[in-house]
Each structure stands twice: as C-alpha cells, then as structure tokens.
Amino acid sequence: ELKVEQNPLFLSMQEGKNYTIYCNYSTTSDRLYWYRQDPGKSLESLFVLLSNGAVKQEGRLMASLDTKARLSTLHITAAVHDLSATYFCAVDAGSGTYKYIFGTGTRLKVLA
Amino acid sequence: DSGVTQTPKHLITATGQRVTLRCSPRSGDLSVYWYQQSLDQGLQFLIQYYNGEERAKGNILERFSAQQFPDLHSELNLSSLELGDSALYFCASSPRQMNTEAFFGQGTRLTVV
Numbered sequence: 001e002l003k004v005e006q007n008p009l010f011l012s013m014q015e016g017k018n019y020t021i022y023c024n025y026s027t028t029s030d031r032l033y034w035y036r037q038d039p040g041k042s043l044e045s046l047f048v049l050l051s052n053g054a055v056k057q058e059g060r061l062m063a064s065l066d067t068k069a070r071l072s073t074l075h076i077t078a079a080v081h082d083l084s085a086t087y088f089c090a091v092d093a094g095s096g097t098y099k100y101i102f103g104t105g106t107r108l109k110v111l112a
Numbered sequence: 113d114s115g116v117t118q119t120p121k122h123l124i125t126a127t128g129q130r131v132t133l134r135c136s137p138r139s140g141d142l143s144v145y146w147y148q149q150s151l152d153q154g155l156q157f158l159i160q161y162y163n164g165e166e167r168a169k170g171n172i173l174e175r176f177s178a179q180q181f182p183d184l185h186s187e188l189n190l191s192s193l194e195l196g197d198s199a200l201y202f203c204a205s206s207p208r209q210m211n212t213e214a215f216f217g218q219g220t221r222l223t224v225v
Contacts, residue, residue, distance in 0.1 A: 033213045043216040099168040100214050102155040
C-alpha cells in the first residue's frame with residue numbers, strides 16, 4: 001500500500017526566511033503533485049511533477065522530484081504572510097487508476 | 113473556480129440518517145474521486161470512478177456507497193450516520209489518460225449531531 005509522509009507537520013517561520021517541506025513516498029511513482037489548502041477551503045493545485053529531476057517554480061515556491069529517492073521537496077524562499085496555508089503532496093498510485101494518495105499535510109504559518 | 117461543483121455546501125443531520133452528496137466534474141473529465149477530510153485522519157481517499165465504472169477503492173466504509181451516472185456526475189451516499197462521519201467531503205475530477213492533477217470541488221461539510 002502506498003504511503004506518503006510529509007515533514008514537518010507544522011512549520012512556523014518568520015517572514016523573509018527560507019524553508020523546505022519534504023514529501024516521502026513508499027512505492028515507485030513518477031507523478032507527484034503539490035496542493036495548497038486555506039482553512040475550510042478547497043485544494044488548489046500548485047505543481048505537477050511528472051518525471052525524475054522535474055523542477056517547477058512559481059513565485060516564492062519551488063518544487064522538485066527525485067523518483068529514485070522517492071522524495072519531493074517544496075522550497076519556500078523569502079516567505080511572506082500570504083503563504084500561510086496547509087500544503088499537501090499527493091502521489092499518483094499508478095496502475096492506470098490515477099488514484100491520488102495524499103500526504104499528511106504541512107501547516108505553514110508565516111509570522112510578520 | 114476549478115470547474116468541479118459539489119452540492120450541498122453544508123449539511124447537518126442526525127445520527128442514523130442517510131445523506132447524498134452530489135458532484136459534477138469538470139467538462140470533459142471522465143474520472144471522479146471522493147475524499148474525506150477530517151481533523152484526525154487527514155485527506156482519505158474513498159473511491160474513484162472512471163466513465164461510470166468503479167476503478168479504485170480506498171478506506172471507504174461499508175455504510176458508504178457511490179456511483180457515477182451516464183452524464184458523469186457522481187453521488188456519494190452515506191448511511192447510518194455516526195458522529196465520527198462528520199467531515200469535509202471533497203470530490204475531484206481529472207481528465208482521461210493524461211498526467212495531470214486532480215481538480216477539487218469546494219467540498220461538502222457534513223455535520224452529524
């Protein structure tokens with residue numbers, strides 16, 4: 001059974017600082033997605049990573065995928081308060097089902 | 113707006129009752145997924161349908177069932193409701209045979225009292 005773990009679970013950081021969120025998964029997959037969720041709201045797609053070594057950047061967020069290590073990272077550069085949210089990674093379970101298994105989520109709070 | 117529509121947005125019901133949650137996927141999407149999000153369990157995959165057929169099952173209770181209709185909308189039926197079923201239920205859809213993310217609806221917040 002595919003398991004997806006994120007760390008840290010909670011992250012409180014000062015504005016202007018950098019930090020990385022890690023997403024580890026247990027079985028082979030070359031498709032990984034990052035989502036953002038604001039409290040009580042839906043999930044918003046951030047990045048789609050479809051191959052080993054894929055790197056995507058949008059604003060202060062950069063995501064990468066290492067399929068050999070079964071690891072994805074979401075790097076935050078010079079955090080701002082608007083980035084406060086919960087971030088989820090999701091791994092495609094494959095076998096043609098396009099079943100997305102979500103990580104535990106990382107609750108990010110950026111302090112002014 | 114993701115293009116995925118869920119109704120109702122909020123639902124309050126009593127223990128032992130049955131409810132139906134509805135989802136309309138994005139135009140052209142053949143796959144529909146249901147997820148349950150609760151504080152202690154995170155985002156749990158329940159079930160997936162593809163073009164009317166069940167394709168994958170996750171941690172879905174026997175009291176829960178779902179179906180996808182010919183027009184591709186989907187319904188999640190929850191019966192014999194318990195307090196612990198209170199959660200946010202999300203529907204998501206994705207296109208056929210494409211390496212793309214799933215697009216999520218706004219969710220239905222179910223409160224069982």
